[in-house]
Amino acid sequence: xxxxxxIWCLQALTYQADAADINWVEDMSxxxxxxTNWVQDQVPLPGxxxxxxxxxxxxxxxxxxxxxxxxxxxxxxDSLLLNDKIVFVDASAxxxxxxxxxxxxxxxxxxxxxxxxxxxxxxxxxxxxxxSIRHGAVFNxxxxxxxxxxxxxxxxxxxxxxxxxxxxxxxxxxEDRGPDGDTIDGFFQINADQTINDLELVWGSLQVGPDxxxxxxxxxxxxxxxxxxxxxxxxxxxxxxxxxQVEKLSLIDVLSGxxxxxxxxxxxxxxxPDVDINSPIVEGAGIIVVCGPSIFANNFDQSPETCxx
Numbered sequence: 001x002x003x004x005x006x007i008w009c010l011q012a013l014t015y016q017a018d019a020a021d022i023n024w025v026e027d028m029s030x031x032x033x034x035x036t037n038w039v040q041d042q043v044p045l046p047g048x049x050x051x052x053x054x055x056x057x058x059x060x061x062x063x064x065x066x067x068x069x070x071x072x073x074x075x076x077x078d079s080l081l082l083n084d085k086i087v088f089v090d091a092s093a094x095x096x097x098x099x100x101x102x103x104x105x106x107x108x109x110x111x112x113x114x115x116x117x118x119x120x121x122x123x124x125x126x127x128x129x130x131x132s133i134r135h136g137a138v139f140n141x142x143x144x145x146x147x148x149x150x151x152x153x154x155x156x157x158x159x160x161x162x163x164x165x166x167x168x169x170x171x172x173x174x175e176d177r178g179p180d181g182d183t184i185d186g187f188f189q190i191n192a193d194q195t196i197n198d199l200e201l202v203w204g205s206l207q208v209g210p211d212x213x214x215x216x217x218x219x220x221x222x223x224x225x226x227x228x229x230x231x232x233x234x235x236x237x238x239x240x241x242x243x244x245q246v247e248k249l250s251l252i253d254v255l256s257g258x259x260x261x262x263x264x265x266x267x268x269x270x271x272x273p274d275v276d277i278n279s280p281i282v283e284g285a286g287i288i289v290v291c292g293p294s295i296f297a298n299n300f301d302q303s304p305e306t307c308x309x
Contacts, residue, residue, distance in 0.1 A: 024052045024084075029063040031091075032073060046075050050106075052084045054114050061085040061117055067092040070101040072123075079108040085117035100124070100141055111137035118157030124165075132158075136188070150174070150188055155204055158188040167195040174202035190214055201236070210239035218248045 022044040030037040044050045052062075066073050067090050093099035103124035111119035113135035120138045130137065131149040136158035144165040150158055150173045173188050191209035199206075200220040208214055221236075238244060 020048050022048045022050050024050075024062075024064075026053055027059055027062070030065065032064055032066045033068060044073075044075065044078075046078060048075070049079050049081070050075070051081045052086060054083045059085075059115070061087050061120070063087045063089055065089050065091040066102050066104065066123055068102050072103040072105060074105045075107075076105055077107050080104070080106045080110070082109070082111045082113070082119050084112075084114045085119065086113075087120040087122060089122045097122070097141065103141075111135075113137075113157065146170070148172070150204065156187060159191060160189070160194060161191045163192045164194050167197055169197045171196050171199045172202075173200070173204045173206060175204035205235050205237060207237045208239055208242050208244060210241055212239065212242040214242070214244045216244065216246045218250065219244075219246045220250045220252065222252045 020040065022042065023039040025037050025039055028037060033043050035041050035043055038044070062084060064086055066088060069092075088104065090100045090102040093101070100123055103126060104121070105126045107127065108129045108131075109125070109127045110131050110133070112133050113119050116135070118135040118138055120140065121143070122140050124141045125139065125143040125145065127145050129147045129149070130145045131151065132155065133151065134154045136150055136155050138157065138159040138161065140161050142162045142165050143160075146169045148168060148171045150171075155173070155175045171188075187205040187207050189207045189209065190212060193213045195215045197217040198220070199216050199218070200222075202222045236244070
C-alpha cells in the first residue's frame with residue numbers, strides 16, 4: 001500500500017497544466033480518462049477543480065469508470081464537487097471488490113447526489129474533507145478521510161460499508177431539522193468496524209449495523225429536552241452483537257447550551273432501568289460502553305474486561 005501511494009504521488013507531480021474548472025458532460029456515463037466525457041474536452045489534471053452538475057431528477061445514476069492501471073485519480077490539492085447521482089467504479093475489477101486497484105485522491109470532496117439518490121464509491125477514497133448538503137455517500141471500499149461533515153437536510157443515505165484505512169479524525173452529523181417539530185429522516189449508518197477520534201451528533205440518527213465495533217475517542221451528544229415526540233430526538237441505534245466503545249462522553253443541553261457534568265463510569269445497555277436520563281439516546285440490541293468520563297457512574301460498575309479490548 002505504501003509503494004502504491006508513492007507511485008500516485010510521483011504521478012501527480014509530473015502533470016503540468018494551468019488550473020481550471022473541468023465539468024463532466026451532463027447525463028453521460030463513461031470513462032474518467034476519456035476526453036470526450038468532459039465539457040472542456042480534456043481530462044482533469046492536478047490543480048483543476050472537478051465538477052459534476054445536476055441531472056434530471058428521474059434520470060438513472062451515472063457510472064464513472066476510473067480504471068487507470070492501478071494509478072487512480074490523483075489530485076491531492078484539489079476539490080471534487082458531485083451534484084449528481086454517481087457510481088464510481090474500477091471496470092478492470094470486473095465487479096470483484098477484491099480486485100479494485102484504482103482510487104480517488106482529492107483534498108475536498110462534496111458528495112451531494114441528486115434526485116433523492118446518493119453518491120456511491122465502489123473504489124477507495126482518500127480526502128482531507130468529505131461533506132454533503134444532501135443525501136450523502138456510500139463507501140463500499142476502504143477509505144482514508146480525515147473529516148466527514150453530514151450537514152443540512154436529507155442526510156439520509158450515508159453508509160460506511162468498509163473499514164477506514166486510518167481513523168476518522170472528526171465526524172459531524174447535523175441534519176439541521178430541529179428543534180422545530182420536524183421528524184428525522186436522515187441517518188448515518190456504519191456497517192464496518194471504524195475508529196473515530198471525535199464524533200458530534202447534533203440532529204439525526206447514528207445507526208451501527210450488526211457485528212460492528214465502533215471505537216470513539218470523544219462522543220458529543222446534543223440532548224433535545226423539549227420535543228413533541230421521540231422521533232425528534234437523535235437516537236443512536238446499535239445492531240445485534242455490535243458495540244460502541246467511547247473514551248469520553250459529553251452531553252450538551254440544547255436549550256441551555258450547558259455541557260452536562262461528567263464523572264468516571266460506564267454506560268451499558270440503554271434499556272437498563274437504572275439509567276437516569278431525560279430522553280432515550282440509545283436503541284437496539286447492541287451495547288455502548290463508556291470507558292472514561294460519563295454521567296452514569298452511579299448506575300454501572302466499570303470492569304477492566306469491558307474496555308481496551
